[in-house]
Structures are given as structure tokens and as C-alpha cells.
Amino acid sequence: MTAKVAVLDYGSGNLxxxxxxxxxxxxxxxxxxxxxxxxxxxxxLVPGVGAFAACMQGLREVDGERLIEKRLIANRPVMGIxxxxxxxxxxxxxxxxxxxxxxxxxxxxxxxxxxxxxxxxWNTVEPGAGSRMFEGLEDASFYFVHSYGVREWLLEPPPAxxxxxxxxxxxxxxxxxxxxxxxxxxxxxxxxxxSGDAGAQLLRNWVGTL
Amino acid sequence: MSLxxxxxxxxxxxxxxxxxxxxxxxxxxxxxxxxxxxxYDAEGADELTFLDITAxxxxxSTTFEVVGSTAEQVFIPLTxxxxxxxxxxxxxxxxxxxxxxxxxxxxxxRPEVIAEITGRFGNQVLVLSVDARRSDEQPSGYEVTTHxxxxxxxxxAVEWVKRAGELGVGEVLLNSMDxxxxxxxxxxxxxxxxxxxxxxxxxxxxxxGRLEHFAPAVHAGADAVLAASVFHFGELTIxxxxxxxxxxxxxxx
Numbered sequence: 195m196t197a198k199v200a201v202l203d204y205g206s207g208n209l210x211x212x213x214x215x216x217x218x219x220x221x222x223x224x225x226x227x228x229x230x231x232x233x234x235x236x237x238x239l240v241p242g243v244g245a246f247a248a249c250m251q252g253l254r255e256v257d258g259e260r261l262i263e264k265r266l267i268a269n270r271p272v273m274g275i276x277x278x279x280x281x282x283x284x285x286x287x288x289x290x291x292x293x294x295x296x297x298x299x300x301x302x303x304x305x306x307x308x309x310x311x312x313x314x315x316w317n318t319v320e321p322g323a324g325s326r327m328f329e330g331l332e333d334a335s336f337y338f339v340h341s342y343g344v345r346e347w348l349l350e351p352p353p354a355x356x357x358x359x360x361x362x363x364x365x366x367x368x369x370x371x372x373x374x375x376x377x378x379x380x381x382x383x384x385x386x387x388x389s390g391d392a393g394a395q396l397l398r399n400w401v402g403t404l
Numbered sequence: 405m406s407l408x409x410x411x412x413x414x415x416x417x418x419x420x421x422x423x424x425x426x427x428x429x430x431x432x433x434x435x436x437x438x439x440x441x442x443x444y445d446a447e448g449a450d451e452l453t454f455l456d457i458t459a460x461x462x463x464x465s466t467t468f469e470v471v472g473s474t475a476e477q478v479f480i481p482l483t484x485x486x487x488x489x490x491x492x493x494x495x496x497x498x499x500x501x502x503x504x505x506x507x508x509x510x511x512x513x514r515p516e517v518i519a520e521i522t523g524r525f526g527n528q529v530l531v532l533s534v535d536a537r538r539s540d541e542q543p544s545g546y547e548v549t550t551h552x553x554x555x556x557x558x559x560x561a562v563e564w565v566k567r568a569g570e571l572g573v574g575e576v577l578l579n580s581m582d583x584x585x586x587x588x589x590x591x592x593x594x595x596x597x598x599x600x601x602x603x604x605x606x607x608x609x610x611x612x613g614r615l616e617h618f619a620p621a622v623h624a625g626a627d628a629v630l631a632a633s634v635f636h637f638g639e640l641t642i643x644x645x646x647x648x649x650x651x652x653x654x655x656x657x
Contacts, residue, residue, distance in 0.1 A: 214475070311604070312574050315408055315409075385481075
């Protein structure tokens with residue numbers, strides 16, 4: 195059976211590449227703001243561009259927080275991309291102003307301190323041990339474009355819980371979380387839909403879990 | 405490892421077809437943008453830039469079609485510039501399938517539009533495209549031009565980049581109008597001057613003719629190198645340019 199993926203349409207930006215990339219990864223894809231469609235899909239993709247606070251506001255307007263929560267309680271896969279990953283953390287700080295995120299993971303999204311910002315272009319990753327997301331992609335490069343990131347991974351679940359697989363990327367003096375696999379909740383700071391063949395393989399790895 | 409220096413082919417698109425002229429005159433048709441985008445992707449291009457030079461707004465819809473088909477077939481970042489004046493223009497291009505949008509004359513005419521665009525879509529979507537040339541009229545020695553280099557905008561190019569960075573652009577595409585089409589190499593002094601006043605990524609453009617031209621632009625401070633005709637006419641391939649950068653110790657994908 196072909197997996198069905200819903201792409202959450204809650205703001206602006208290029209969603210066309212995301213839709214086609216997921217389709218290319220072997221899934222049936224639909225762009226939606228409809229709660230039922232988004233709940234029933236085998237996978238939910240949460241894209242995201244722009245500012246953290248603006249993104250959260252857009253997400254709330256489609257009741258996206260509750261949607262993500264409902265899916266995770268039922269162990270239904272969700273994948274966040276770029277700011278769609280950042281808003282899964284507890285909070286973001288932009289220009290000194292703090293905004294609440296979805297709080298799926300503890301941690302703060304902060305401005306990157308590097309000589310050149312945004313971090314824009316192709317960079318490599320250090321996949322966490324046992325990563326399924328990066329299977330066959332250990333040396334691949336992915337396309338990043340962001341000015342904010344998460345410097346510390348704070349979630350340490352008790353041993354009985356699934357252990358999160360955290361992937362890191364370095365840029366100048368910075369080292370930040372570039373991907374997370376935490377039970378049904380996956381996320382990437384980079385854009386797999388813009389990362390050519392490597393990104394396509396990563397999306398196939400995700401669709402393969404649905 | 406570290407962030408790779410990007411190699412970006414630029415396609416000038418007029419009414420849905422790729423064109424590129426020497427110093428922006430005598431345009432020569434060089435192909436179908438979607439097909440060319442696929443070829444460049446296969447050759448290892450890190451991004452693509454489309455410059456929409458369509459004069460009439462009636463033909464603008466062909467641009468959206470070309471952007472859309474490209475975004476659906478080529479999975480690397482796509483920047484589209486040309487004719488961008490307001491927030492709605494950006495929204496339409498992003499919705500069509502662009503990842504970043506270039507702004508040039510529109511920002512010169514009304515600098516506030518930079519903050520309007522980045523406030524809604526984030527800094528990372530907006531690329532300030534600057535067509536600059538040497539001039540004794542400006543303190544830095546470089547002035548901004550418009551209309552394909554035919555007119556002076558009466559702005560100091562270095563000062564303009566600095567200001568646009570403060571207003572929120574996420575990247576600067578610096579095109580040397582003196583070097584453009586000459587194939588004599590990038591204007592390294594201008595790259596250095598602009599690099600010193602901005603923290604955002606800098607794309608160097610104009611003057612690439614031979615492989616040995618690319619590494620010096622990176623050493624002068626460019627985060628990415630852009631070229632058009634040398635790629636379109638097959639004089640150089642993306643792979644050759646990357647090899648030449650690698651030989652100079654520069655990290656590429």
C-alpha cells in the first residue's frame with residue numbers, strides 16, 4: 195500500500211518542491227489545512243519558513259499544535275522541516291523576544307553566532323548512533339538556510355522510553371542540532387526537499403517507516 | 405567538514421526562454437530553462453538562479469510556469485529575480501516554487517520594501533541583487549547602476565549593501581558591471597570592499613571566463629560564485645569549476 199502523506203499548509207513559502215519531493219519518495223501526497231485529512235494521513239509533514247513567532251502563529255491558526263499532539267499520542271509519524279523543526283522545541287528567542295513553541299522537546303532556538311549568517315548552503319551532518327533517517331547517507335551533504343538553531347539537546351528520557359537519535363552539524367564556531375528521530379517525531383533543520391538525491395533518499399527513509 | 409562554497413549557474417529568462425548577452429546587449433537564445441536546470445543539477449550545481457528579464461507584465465505568467473516546472477523537477481534551491489517590487493510579487497514567486505527571491509531596482513526605489521518582505525517571509529528568502537561598477541562619484545569608488553548598467557542609481561554600492569543588510573536582506577548577489585561579459589575574472593577589489601561591510605552570504609558574479617578565476621573570488625570573501633555564459637555555452641562545466649576550487653583547498657560539495 196502506498197503511504198499517504200499530508201503536508202500542512204499553514205503559511206507561505208515554496209511548498210511545491212516539498213509536495214513533489216515526497217511524491218518522488220513514493221508516497222501519495224496532499225496539501226491540507228483540514229484536521230481530519232491531516233490526522234488520518236500515514237505521515238504528517240510540517241514545513242516552515244520565516245520567523246519562529248510568525249510560524250507558531252500560523253500553526254495555531256490551523257490548530258496545528260493540537261494536531262501534532264494528537265498524532266503523537268497515537269504514535270502517528272510527524273516530520274518537521276527547518277522552522278517546522280524549530281517550533282517543536284519549547285521556545286525560540288528572536289531579537290531578544292521569547293516565543294513559546296510546541297514544547298515537544300525541551301530546549302531553546304537561538305540566533306547563530308558565526309561570521310556569516312544565515313547559515314546558507316550545503317553542509318554535512320554527524321548522524322546519531324542507530325539513525326534510520328540517515329541510512330545510506332552518512333557522508334552526504336544537505337541544504338541549510340537558517341539564522342537560528344538549537345545548541346543543546348536536553349531531553350533524556352528514562353531507559354524504558356525510546357531513546358532519541360540526535361544528529362549534529364557544525365558551522366564555524368557553532369554546533370547545532372540538525373536532525374532528530376524521536377519515536378514517531380522526526381525533524382530536520384535542513385531542507386531534504388531541496389537537497390537533491392541525498393534529500394530524496396532521506397525522504398524515502400522516512401516514507402519507508404510509514 | 406564545513407559549509408561548502410556554492411557554484412551557481414544563472415539563467416536569464418525572457419518570456420520563458422534562456423538568454424544571455426555580453427554586457428546585457430545582443431541577447432542570444434541559449435535554451436529551455438527547465439531542461440538547462442536539469443542538466444546543471446546533474447552536473448552538481450548547488451543552486452540555480454533565474455533572472456526574469458521579461459519586459460512586459462503580460463509575459464510574466466510564463467515566468468511562473470517556468471519556475472513551477474523547475475521546482476517540480478529539480479530539487480536544489482531556486483532563486484528568482486526580476487521585476488520584484490512588493491510583498492505580493494514575492495508571495496507569488498514563492499508560491500510558484502521559488503525558494504529565494506532577488507530584488508534590485510524595487511529596493512532602490514523603496515528600501516522599506518526589504519523589511520516588509522523579510523518581516524513576512526523571513527530574511528533568508530530575500531537576495532539583494534546589486535549591479536555595481538567603478539565610479540569616482542561615490543566615496544567607496546563603486547556605484548549602483550540600474551537598467552542593465554545603463555543608468556547610475558546615484559548610490560554608493562558598498563554603503564547600499566551595508567544598509568540593505570541592516571534592513572534585513574538574507575544574501576547579497578554582487579554583479580560587477582565592469583567585469584560582466586569580459587571573461588577577464590571577477591572584480592576582486594569590489595568583492596573585498598563589500599565583504600567588509602556585511603555579515604550575510606555574498607555571491608560573486610560577473611567576469612568569470614576561466615577556471616582560475618573562481619578561487620580568487622572565494623579568497624576575496626565570496627561564499628558562492630555565479631556565472632552564466634561560460635556554463636551555457638559549455639566552455640566550462642560545474643564539475644570543472646568545483647575541481648578547480650578543490651585544488652585550491654576550498655571545500656565544495
